Amino acid sequence: MLVIYNSISKQKEIFKPIYDNEVRMYVCGMTVYDYCHMGHARTVVAFDVINRYLRYAGYQVTYVRNITDIDDKIIHRAVENKESIQSLTTRFIQAMDEDLQALGTLKPDFEPKATDYVAEMIAIIEKLIAEGLAYVGRTGDVYFDVMQFEHYGKLAHKDLEALQAGARVAVEEAKKSPLDFVLWKLSKPNEPYWASPWGNGRPGWHTECVVMSKLQLGQPFDIHGGGHDLKFPHHENELAQAEGAYHQDFVHYWMHVGFIEINKEKMSKSLNNFFTIRDVLCEWRPEVLRYFLLASHYRSPVDYSLEALEGAHQALDRLYLALRGVDLNVEVVEDVVAEQYEERFKEAMDDDFNTPIALSVLFDLVRELNRAKVEGKDNVVALAQKLKHLAGVLCILTEPTEQYFQHSAANKMGIEAIENLVAQRRLARSEKNWVKADEIRQQLAEKGVIIEDSGEATTWRYE
Ligand SMILES: [Zn+2]
Known part of the structure; x- marks a missing residue:
């Protein structure tokens, strides 16, 4: 209702x-x-x-x-x-x-x-x-x-x-x-x-x-x-x-x-303390901005600050990290536990579109999913699919997971350069040249790029 x-x-x-x-x-x-x-x-x-x-x-x-x-x-x-x-x-x-x-x-x-x-x-x-x-x-x-x-x-x-x-x-x-x-x-x-x-x-x-x-x-x-x-x-x-x-x-x-405020003052043209969407999108990914806006109920005032945007960025990282390594391109799996999260999500949204509560349900779902991954439960895919689906109603978590991390900070080391180093490292590993592989890992780490190996495959993301 x-x-x-x-x-x-x-x-x-x-x-x-x-x-x-x-x-x-x-x-x-x-x-x-x-x-x-x-x-x-x-x-x-x-x-x-x-x-x-x-x-x-x-x-x-x-x-x-x-x-x-x-x-x-x-x-x-x-x-x-x-x-x-x-x-x-x-x-x-x-x-x-x-x-x-x-x-x-x-x-x-x-x-x-x-x-x-x-x-x-x-x-x-x-x-x-x-x-x-x-x-x-x-x-x-x-x-x-x-x-x-x-x-x-x-x-x-x-x-x-x-x-x-x-x-x-x-x-x-x-x-x-x-x-x-x-x-x-x-x-x-x-x-x-x-x-x-x-x-x-x-x-x-x-x-x-x-x-x-x-x-x-x-x-x-x-x-x-x-x-x-x-x-x-x-x-x-x-x-x-x-x-x-x-x-x-x-x-x-x-x-x-509600208004957007800066230091408890309404952001407005007449007070000349406003930012255009373009200004903000020069510094932040659109999805971060969207998350920041959804993190407050639509009727309450929102305080605009760099900390709040950074918080939104970290929250998004956590959501995407939970999806990492799960193959979502399979038929939708039904799961009782996953359904319970959808019910709670609806309850939050049915209550005057309460997006902050709906997001907190997504984070509970993330905890469940992370636990299921560690314990190797068979509902990992179902939970991940549910997370992606519900986040999709709010139009977040829409990017393919790896792409998200690779674009996460466009101003850091370029993607092409990173891919190049990752390929060189892959070659070094296949030749069992561990010293060189570690050197490259170190080189990337200094640029804020983190490498994760899982068997043969290597993924990377910005810090
Ligand atoms: Zn009107």
């Missing part, structure tokens, strides 16, 4: 999909004007695991993640770079695809771009005006009238009056209330625009997800997710538009992913 923490009720709830066996999930994606940073990586990897686990659990999942390809930041960056908006966004969509693929994430089933749905956004804004929920402000921009939607604040659990009181006094003259948010923004000279009943302009950011989720998934749909910082105001504003316009529930389960 799957249980999900629902941000709107602030408690764990039993997951009941709207359509039997089907899950419709929408996650707010990236605004494509720069490289993706670690905060993006965390959200995308969290929902990738959720997507993969739901599929593993037998659900038919439709996963939608949008691309925001028009907004103020994009316009400013394009001007700064002296390039067209189209070329800027195309470039960063490609970079995003590369980064997310490196992290082992599955492509969503649909990736709608905001600029492809402007006509539909205009239609919902017209509907909101007709419903008395939106108005044309004094400067000609169109705003959502927060005071007219009685449930405003229900997602983020904010009280409208307290929000009003806390809002900056400098109310933009154009708006009735400082909380009102823009639905249609008139364009300034030299800005891109679309024609609308209110003049040439572009949609505000909060409208696109309402339109694109309804088109791809219907309303209501099952799961809406995003980073924790999107809960308010972005998701609150989406909810107000969708429920205000169509008089029915928007979403059944709201899921929000």
Whole structure:
């Protein structure tokens, strides 16, 4: 029985999909004007695991993640770079695809771009005006009238009056209330625009997800997710538009992913303490980064540190080491003990996708496997297969074992050079030239390469 923490009720709830066996999930994606940073990586990897686990659990999942390809930041960056908006966004969509693929994430089933749905956004804004929920402000921009939607604040659990009181006094003259948010923004000279009943302009950011989720998934749909910082105001504003316009529930389960922090401070562009995914992947293998992200529950904050990444690296080494020497390319073997680990793994994941507990189950399985190897038990293959299979649900342990160790530290002695020395040593051993064989072993050890002989065969790995 799957249980999900629902941000709107602030408690764990039993997951009941709207359509039997089907899950419709929408996650707010990236605004494509720069490289993706670690905060993006965390959200995308969290929902990738959720997507993969739901599929593993037998659900038919439709996963939608949008691309925001028009907004103020994009316009400013394009001007700064002296390039067209189209070329800027195309470039960063490609970079995003590369980064997310490196992290082992599955492509969503649909990736709608905001600029492809402007006509539909205009239609919902017209509907909101007709419903008395939106108005044309004094400067000609169109705003959502927060005071007219009685449930405003229900997602983020904010009280409208307290929000009003806390809002900056400098109310933009154009708006009735400082909380009102823009639905249609008139364009300034030299800005891109679309024609609308209110003049040439572009949609505000909060409208696109309402339109694109309804088109791809219907309303209501099952799961809406995003980073924790999107809960308010972005998701609150989406909810107000969708429920205000169509008089029915928007979403059944709201899921929000915690921040990445550095020294207990949120990692963010505005604080200028952020790393891009690319920065991190220059130093670390993608699988290490993925493991690091999965080692914490998706809702808790994660502290980014070199020690934590090194810890993730060592943990991965231990998982791969357990698989070493076991031939996995044989038919799947059933084993009662192995099945128990799968049950425990499911239990952890069914409890609001608790990946740290699921990983600890994998480590219990590793201990069992290592013991079975030493004792020469006949369930070694079954345990190893189960380890590989369950880790695969989280998309780790995906490399062939030897390849993993050989790529483990690309900046150390090159693979070709190592292979060459290992071959020379093999020859020396076959000639019973033990002195030379030991010399080569020593030479490799000085470069941080460890050699292990097992009968005729020799394997190697980085320290
Ligand atoms: Zn959104």
